[in-house]
Amino acid sequence: MFKQNALHYLNLAGFKWMIPVVKLAMWDNPREQGAEIARQIGLPIVAILLFLAMWSTGAAKVVTSLGTLPGPGAVVEAGQSLWQEHKAERQKAEAFYERQHKRNEAKLAKNPDAEVKIRPYTGKPTYLDQIVTSLKTVFTGFLVASVIAIPIGVACGLSPLLNTAISPIIQVLKPVSPLAWLPLVTMVVSALYVSDDPMMPKSFVNSAITVTLCCMWPTLINTAMGVANIDKDLINVGRVIQLGWMTQVRKIAIPASLPMIFTGLRISLGIGWMVLIAAEMLAQNPGLGKFVWDEFQNGSSESLARIMFAVITIGLIGFILDSMMQSLHKLVAHDDAVS
Amino acid sequence: MSHYLDISHISIEFPTKNGPFKALDKVDLKIARGEFISLIGHSGCGKSTVLNIVAGLYQATEGAVVLESKEVNEPGPDRAVVFQNHSLFPWLTVYENVELAVKQVFKGKKNKAEIRDWVAHNLELVHMSHALHKYPAEISGGMKQRVGIARALAMEPKVLLMDEPFGALDALTRAHLQDALMEIQAELNNTVILITHDVDEAVLLSDRIVMMTNGPAASVGDILSIDLPRPRDRLALADSPDYNHYRAEVLTFLHQKQAKPDVPIVAKSATATPADAADTDQKLDKVVGA
Ligand SMILES: Nc1ncnc2c1ncn2[C@@H]1O[C@H](COP(=O)(O)OP(=O)(O)OP(=O)(O)O)[C@@H](O)[C@H]1O
Numbered sequence: 299m300f301k302q303n304a305l306h307y308l309n310l311a312g313f314k315w316m317i318p319v320v321k322l323a324m325w326d327n328p329r330e331q332g333a334e335i336a337r338q339i340g341l342p343i344v345a346i347l348l349f350l351a352m353w354s355t356g357a358a359k360v361v362t363s364l365g366t367l368p369g370p371g372a373v374v375e376a377g378q379s380l381w382q383e384h385k386a387e388r389q390k391a392e393a394f395y396e397r398q399h400k401r402n403e404a405k406l407a408k409n410p411d412a413e414v415k416i417r418p419y420t421g422k423p424t425y426l427d428q429i430v431t432s433l434k435t436v437f438t439g440f441l442v443a444s445v446i447a448i449p450i451g452v453a454c455g456l457s458p459l460l461n462t463a464i465s466p467i468i469q470v471l472k473p474v475s476p477l478a479w480l481p482l483v484t485m486v487v488s489a490l491y492v493s494d495d496p497m498m499p500k501s502f503v504n505s506a507i508t509v510t511l512c513c514m515w516p517t518l519i520n521t522a523m524g525v526a527n528i529d530k531d532l533i534n535v536g537r538v539i540q541l542g543w544m545t546q547v548r549k550i551a552i553p554a555s556l557p558m559i560f561t562g563l564r565i566s567l568g569i570g571w572m573v574l575i576a577a578e579m580l581a582q583n584p585g586l587g588k589f590v591w592d593e594f595q596n597g598s599s600e601s602l603a604r605i606m607f608a609v610i611t612i613g614l615i616g617f618i619l620d621s622m623m624q625s626l627h628k629l630v631a632h633d634d635a636v637s
Numbered sequence: 638m639s640h641y642l643d644i645s646h647i648s649i650e651f652p653t654k655n656g657p658f659k660a661l662d663k664v665d666l667k668i669a670r671g672e673f674i675s676l677i678g679h680s681g682c683g684k685s686t687v688l689n690i691v692a693g694l695y696q697a698t699e700g701a702v703v704l705e706s707k708e709v710n711e712p713g714p715d716r717a718v719v720f721q722n723h724s725l726f727p728w729l730t731v732y733e734n735v736e737l738a739v740k741q742v743f744k745g746k747k748n749k750a751e752i753r754d755w756v757a758h759n760l761e762l763v764h765m766s767h768a769l770h771k772y773p774a775e776i777s778g779g780m781k782q783r784v785g786i787a788r789a790l791a792m793e794p795k796v797l798l799m800d801e802p803f804g805a806l807d808a809l810t811r812a813h814l815q816d817a818l819m820e821i822q823a824e825l826n827n828t829v830i831l832i833t834h835d836v837d838e839a840v841l842l843s844d845r846i847v848m849m850t851n852g853p854a855a856s857v858g859d860i861l862s863i864d865l866p867r868p869r870d871r872l873a874l875a876d877s878p879d880y881n882h883y884r885a886e887v888l889t890f891l892h893q894k895q896a897k898p899d900v901p902i903v904a905k906s907a908t909a910t911p912a913d914a915a916d917t918d919q920k921l922d923k924v925v926g927a
């Protein structure tokens with residue numbers, strides 16, 4: 299029982315390749331598991347090694363204005379130095395707060411009524427800060443997109459008339475690149491988002507809205523398709539028991555199309571992440587996109603290795619986001635959730 | 638009350654690309670309370686259409702359906718439908734599927750505990766109490782159909798409408814469910830309209846078999862009263878001359894009076910070539926005698 303559960307959750311979490319390892323640990327048909335491990339884990343490792351070998355030999359032959367293209371070793375070093383910078387920056391911040399604290403205490407000791415305040419540390423964001431900013435931005439954009447796209451999708455799925463009406467608009471807006479949206483978004487945000495003490499920086503809003511504009515379409519289209527193709531008999535059951543319109547939507551239309559909605563959300567998040575990097579470059583939102591852009595402008599001998607490290611980070615995060623959505627999808631897909 | 642349900646001269650036209658298509662022409666049928674009616678006829682003749690009009694899912698272009706002296710125009714739980722492919726909500730458990738209907742139909746009439754008991758009782762009726770918390774994907778086709786029946790029964794319908802409820806099941810499961818349905822009907826005395834392709838099923842279950850003519854513009858061809866005593870036992874009936882006589886009458890109607898030229902007439906015959914009429918009669922005798 300425990301074993302079945304463990305395997306089920308591994309599958310759900312997208313760690314299919316772990317399954318033979320767990321089985322092996324439980325000594326379940328060890329020979330077969332050994333072969334399975336060789337296939338599920340060994341093969342990808344071989345492929346990765348081959349890729350690294352090709353990369354390091356190939357890269358050494360390309361000489362750019364910033365020196366030769368870095369190989370895997372240089373990229374690992376770049377990663378380490380980014381980590382060191384992060385730690386150093388955190389220490390500086392701590393020291394900064396420490397000093398303020400001491401000064402304040404000293405002040406209070408002299409005069410208990412003295413007004414003390416803590417000023418925030420304003421060092422430059424580290425690589426980890428930038429990753430966090432990027433994630434915040436993409437999720438904000440993605441959330442707004444979902445909140446807009448799902449209701450419109452449901453409405454389109456329920457009403458063929460509405461669907462026919464707005465389908466051309468969707469088809470035209472869908473393929474527009476984030477690079478085309480961004481200037482427009484920037485101008486509109488500058489015009490409308492005026493506040494002395496803005497809750498969010500403008501660059502953040504610009505990037506998030508651009509993500510929203512680019513990634514809402516797959517969710518909208520998939521939701522509409524899911525709702526439009528609900529089994530007619532299920533709808534008829536709802537009519538026979540005389541469900542009200544809203545209940546019909548809530549209890550039948552949405553649950554029935556949930557698998558399709560999640561397919562859409564998964565595609566949307568993927569697109570959102572891809573679009574975000576471009577948007578951040580242009581909007582100067584302090585995330586991974588800006589990091590890549592700054593390194594490019596910087597043009598030091600380390601820059602290329604750092605950019606490559608960023609490329610790998612972006613890829614890995616994209617992969618993790620996709621796996622997350624896939625696990626969620628498996629959780630809600632009632633039909634084949636068991637298999 | 639003799640005219641509990643009055644299907645009164647209903648006709649329906651479907652708009653199609655090639656103009657209106659008249660599927661039913663003045664179908665007329667009067668059903669008594671507690672009566673078990675089977676609708677039988679060739680595929681595409683309009684059986685489902687009749688059922689859907691009674692259910693209120695389709696609107697007749699002419700005529701009316703009157704239930705207990707009230708005309709019905711929209712779907713409602715007093716005419717519960719059991720669909721051919723169970724149509725349970727896959728994201729709800731067996732219990733929740735029935736509960737959804739019960740909660741809606743008895744809103745404000747039953748309290749929480751009563752709803753729970755009523756759902757459990759109806760699932761008990763179809764012998765599904767062991768799988769209350771399973772999802773439809775986790776139970777067999779026969780079980781799903783049982784749950785579909787429980788859901789319909791739980792609405793306490795005046796008329797139970799069943800569109801080929803056992804069509805997708807294997808012979809053994811179908812026999813089990815037919816027995817279960819007979820038991821339930823004996824106990825609750827439901828008024829039932831059942832669509833079937835299965836002659837044995839029709840004779841075994843029905844008080845009357847309504848045989849429909851071929852479409853387009855189908856109507857009621859013959860009505861056959863089945864005066865076999867209840868409770869009926871399928872094994873005992875197999876040797877009963879009355880039973881076989883009824884069977885033969887339905888077969889004769891389907892295969893002779895309403896024979897379809899494009900359908901091989903005796904499908905299970907060893908030499909299943911499109912036969913001429915005389916040849917067919919012989920084969921039919923064999924089938925009927927078997
Ligand atoms: N919504 C519709 N629009 C147009 N034509 C329809 C519609 N529903 C049914 N028909 C037509 O009406 C006729 C009767 O269909 P119906 O489904 O009632 O037949 P049936 O007797 O139930 O057949 P089967 O035994 O195969 O289920 C068919 O010719 C069908 O094509």
Ligand SMILES: [Mg+2]
Nearest residue numbers: 684685686800
């Ligand atoms: Mg039908």
